Amino acid sequence: MNERQPIELVVALSSARKALHLYPPTHPRYSEAIDGLLEATATCLIEGPFTLNVHLGRLYHGSQVLPTDAPGLHSMAETLEAHRVESLTLHEGFNPHDAEMLIEVLGLRPSQSLEVAEQLEKRGVSTVTVSAIVDEDAQEAEERDRLRQQDRALYNRLLGVMRSLTQRIQKTGSTDVGDSAIIVESILGRLMEDSAAVLGLATMTGNTEPNLFHSINTMIYALVLGVGLGIPEEGLTTLGISALLHDVGKVAFDMTDPVEAEKARYLHPKIGAEVLSRLPEQDRTPMLVAYEHHMGRDGSGYPEREADYVTHPYSRIVAIADRYDRLTTPLPDGLGHTPDQAVMQLLRDTLTTFDQTLTRLFVKQLGVFPVGCVVRLSDQSVGIVSGMTGDSLRPRVRVMYDATGLALEPPKDVLLSDVGLEVLETVDPESLRVRISEHL
Ligand SMILES: [Fe+2]
Ligand SMILES: [Fe+2]
Known part of the structure; x- marks a missing residue:
């Protein structure tokens, strides 16, 4: 095959594309264009299947680079790339029907879901094969999307578990909080794989059940800090359960009534601790965290206590996580802190209220521009x-x-x-x- 023949084939393909677009099948130009294409193809097929490759806007045949100045070559390269075709091969037996169908498929609007190979097969074309450009970005995006859906489903399941757990405590006074360990373990697993994805989950908020979202988000932030501190897995589970249940005392109040909600604000630590005191004796940490999570380092906050009262380290972690989630959750009027503003506020609060070392570590883990900014x-x-x-x-x-x-x-x-x-x-x-x- 001489060097002109591949060029002539693409020129013929290109002019056939133009002619088929402009003229009806009965027009002589139409059949002339198809004949021209078949002729050019037949010459190229003498030595076997003929392959065209596309790379970065240029067409290749084997090691030969086809010139872009020949009529229609540049636009053919663009069309093939837009359809994510990396190589196109014509085989023995290429006929008028296959030529028309190939041109029809190349004329379809390119999209992520449109596969040239599939379209050719659908039209009964067996003498043209294509290989698609493997779009790594698209593959990665697809995989990320799949995981994202999975994470969303997990979060929703956790909301369901938390909902029934809260109702059980509310209705029967039960302290069987065994389900909460499931929530902690599933989030912890994902946190170890992809902490950014889990921090993305913690930006979820809900207008109808804000406390359920708050419990899960507080747990996520507490675990992020706990992992950063190097707390071993067993400790992390306890920390997570404690964070999840830190506001459990609010179940005793109708939080939709402003008067009740205000009462709950000061009383929920005590009531929560009472509920959780009924847990088996070996696990007193959730009770302590519920009781202490609003206690400031400088003696501020509640419940009241002796000046030398020392809070549990997990209570100090949950206090920071709780504050960060409350700051970043939009208020009913739509206002709230952006994540970077919340970080600044935490740093200001830490001068008086929070454990400074823990806050600094938390801020370091979130970064200057936290996820969600x-x-x-x-x-x-x-x-x-x-x-x-x-x-x-x-x-x-x-x-x-x-x-x-x-x-x-x-x-x-x-x-x-x-x-x-x-x-x-x-x-x-x-x-x-x-x-x-x-x-x-
Ligand atoms: Fe609280
Ligand atoms: Fe809280």
Whole structure:
């Protein structure tokens, strides 16, 4: 085969595409174009199947690079790439029907779900085979989406477990909290695999059952801090259960009534401790945490106590986790702290209230821009922080809007250090008009 023949074949394919688009099948130009294509193909097929490869906007036949200035070659390369075709092979027996169908398929609007091979098969074309470009980004995005769905389902199951556990305590005064260990263990497993995904889960909030969400989120933050401290697994389970049940005293109140809710605010630690005191004797920690989680280091908070009262370390962890979740949960009026503002507030509070070493460690683990922060990047694109990296100033960001303000569908995950971008500023999430948790 001489060097002109592959070029002539693509030129013929390209002009057939044009002719089939412009003329009806009865028009002489239509059949001329098909004949021209079959002729060019027949010459190329003498030596066996003929393959065209596409790479970075160029067409190749074996080691021969086809010129982009021949008519239609550049647009053919673009069409094939848009359809994620890496190589296209024509086989012996290529006929007018297959030619028409190939052109029809290449004329379809490219999309993620459109597979050229599948479309050709559907049209009964057996003399054209294609191999698709393996899109690693798309594969990764698909896998991330699958895990995300799984995590969402897990969170919803945990809400269900927490709901029935709360109802059981409320109705029967039962202190069988065995189910809570299941919640802790399943979250702990995911936390070890992908802490960013779990921190993304903790941005979930609920208008109808805010306390259930708060319990689970507080547990997530407490576990993040516990893992950072190097607490062994058994201790983490106890910490998680304690965090999950820290507000259990609120079950005694109708939290929708403002007067009751205000009473609950001061009384729930005591009542929670009473409920949890009925747990088997070997596990007194949840009771202590329920009792102590509103006690400030400087003697502030409640219940009242002696000046030299020392709180359990887990109570100090849960106090920080509880505060961070309350700060970042939007209030009914839509206002709330953004994650970076909440971190600043925690650091201010720690001057008087919280354990300073623990707070610093917690802040270090969340990063300067915690998961859930909406940020504007140095190229003016806007996204949500979706993960931590070794560089706390350059997290992983799910870019939602590109530099021109265009919404990206699907959003694109970037590691700022890889793409040479910086965080310019944090942005009010309201301006994005999206629920952050739905995108993490
Ligand atoms: Fe509380
Ligand atoms: Fe709380």
